[in-house]
Amino acid sequence: MTQQPSRLTDAVDSRRDDLVAFTADLIRIPTINPPGNAYREICEYVERRLRPRFPEIELIRAEGAIGDIDKYPRWNVVARRPGKAGGDTVHFNSHHDVVEIGSGWTVDPFGGEVKDDKVYGRGACDMKGGLAASIIAAEAFIDTHPDFSGAIEISATADEETGGYGGVAYLAERGMFSPNRVQHVIIPEPLNKNRICLGHRGVWWAEIETHGRIAHGSMPFLGDSAIRHMAALLGEIETSLYPALATRQTAMPVVPPLARQSTLNINSIHGGQPEPEDGYTGFPAPVVAHSARIVIDRRYLIEEKPEAVRQEVLDLLERLKATRPGFSYELRDLWTIPPTMTDKAAPVVRAVDAAINAVLGLSPDYVVSPGTYDQKHIDRIGRLHDCIAYGPGILDLAHQPDEYVGITDMLDSAKVMGLALENLLRV
Numbered sequence: 001m002t003q004q005p006s007r008l009t010d011a012v013d014s015r016r017d018d019l020v021a022f023t024a025d026l027i028r029i030p031t032i033n034p035p036g037n038a039y040r041e042i043c044e045y046v047e048r049r050l051r052p053r054f055p056e057i058e059l060i061r062a063e064g065a066i067g068d069i070d071k072y073p074r075w076n077v078v079a080r081r082p083g084k085a086g087g088d089t090v091h092f093n094s095h096h097d098v099v100e101i102g103s104g105w106t107v108d109p110f111g112g113e114v115k116d117d118k119v120y121g122r123g124a125c126d127m128k129g130g131l132a133a134s135i136i137a138a139e140a141f142i143d144t145h146p147d148f149s150g151a152i153e154i155s156a157t158a159d160e161e162t163g164g165y166g167g168v169a170y171l172a173e174r175g176m177f178s179p180n181r182v183q184h185v186i187i188p189e190p191l192n193k194n195r196i197c198l199g200h201r202g203v204w205w206a207e208i209e210t211h212g213r214i215a216h217g218s219m220p221f222l223g224d225s226a227i228r229h230m231a232a233l234l235g236e237i238e239t240s241l242y243p244a245l246a247t248r249q250t251a252m253p254v255v256p257p258l259a260r261q262s263t264l265n266i267n268s269i270h271g272g273q274p275e276p277e278d279g280y281t282g283f284p285a286p287v288v289a290h291s292a293r294i295v296i297d298r299r300y301l302i303e304e305k306p307e308a309v310r311q312e313v314l315d316l317l318e319r320l321k322a323t324r325p326g327f328s329y330e331l332r333d334l335w336t337i338p339p340t341m342t343d344k345a346a347p348v349v350r351a352v353d354a355a356i357n358a359v360l361g362l363s364p365d366y367v368v369s370p371g372t373y374d375q376k377h378i379d380r381i382g383r384l385h386d387c388i389a390y391g392p393g394i395l396d397l398a399h400q401p402d403e404y405v406g407i408t409d410m411l412d413s414a415k416v417m418g419l420a421l422e423n424l425l426r427v
C-alpha cells in the first residue's frame, strides 16, 4: 500500500503498461548463458529504449575477457544522463543474461506471457524485471525532475550467471565503477521489494588431488590407491572440518539463516580412470587409481580471514601427510572472492531504506546473500563500497521453471528506486 502518493510515484504508476510491455520484450530476447546468446541484440534494444533520455550511451564488448569469443561476444551497454549541474552519480546495474530453461515449464519460457499481475519467462525475476523497473524509475525521475543535479547511469551487463568477467568485472577494470566516477550503485537483483541486500559471504574454490601408484587391480598391494587416500581426506573433512565450521556463526544477516555459518561443499569428485567416452560399450580396465581429485567450494564469513580459511584445509592435509603412509597431495587454488557487506549507514542504504518506508509503509529487512553476485567486482575491482542489491522478484523463483515477476512488485520497487534517486540527487 503506497503511503503518500507523490508526483514521482504517480509518474511510475502511469507507466504500468509500458513497464509490463518492456519487461515482456526483454524476456523475448533469449540471452541464455552459457553460451551467451543474443547479447548484442538485448544491448541494442536497451540502447534504443534509453536513447531519448540518455545522451551518452556506449555498447562495450568485453574483448579478451573470459568467455568472449567471436561466436558469442560479451556485449554490455552503459548509458549516462548528466543532470543540469554537477553532483553525485547513481548507477543501476543489471545483468542481462539468464540461465538455461531446464524442464517443467507450463508457459513459453521466452514468450513474456502476462497473467494475474505477473509476467512469466526465463529471467523474469532474475533479473529482467529488475532491469525494466530501474529504467522506468529513472525515466519517471528524469521526467519529473528535468533540472536535477548529478547524473544517472544504467547498465545492462553480461555473464553474471557465470562470474561476471565479461560484464561488470571488465567494466570495473576500465574504471567505470571507480568512486570518482560513480558514487552509489543499486543492483536490482530479485531480493524481494522489502529487503535490502548489503553484500555476500566470501568464497574460496580449490582443487585437491591425492596421488597414488598405478598397478593391476588384481594385486592392489603392488600399487597405492589415490582413491583410498582421498577417502581418508573425506573422512577427516567429515569428522573434524564440518564440526569446526558449524561452530562458526556470523553477525552478517545471511538468508537463509542456515547459511549464517561457514559452509563447505564438495562440488565434484573424480578418481581413477577417466569417464568412458560416449558410445564406449566395453568394461573398465582393472587398475589401481593413481590420482583422485575433488573440487571444494568453501563459503566464508566476514569474521574469517581468507588466509586462515585456506590454512585450515592445508593443516588438515599436512596432518594426513604426517600420519598416513604414502599420502601426498597437491592443492590448487581456483577462485577466491572476499566477503563484502556495505555499512548500514552508507548513503545508498539510507536512501533506499527511507524510500521503502515511504512506498511500502514498513522498515526493510536487511539481508546478506549466501552466494556472490556482481557487487563483488564493484567492491573489489572498483573499490566502490556504497553498493547494495535491491529489486523486485522473489529470490526463490530465480532459475526455476515458470519463473515470473509480479507487476505490482515491479511498480513498487520502481517507486522505491525513483524515491531513492530523489534522496541521493539534488532536485
Ligand SMILES: [Zn+2]
Residues within 6 Å of the ligand: 095, 126, 127, 160, 189, 190
Ligand atoms: Zn541474478
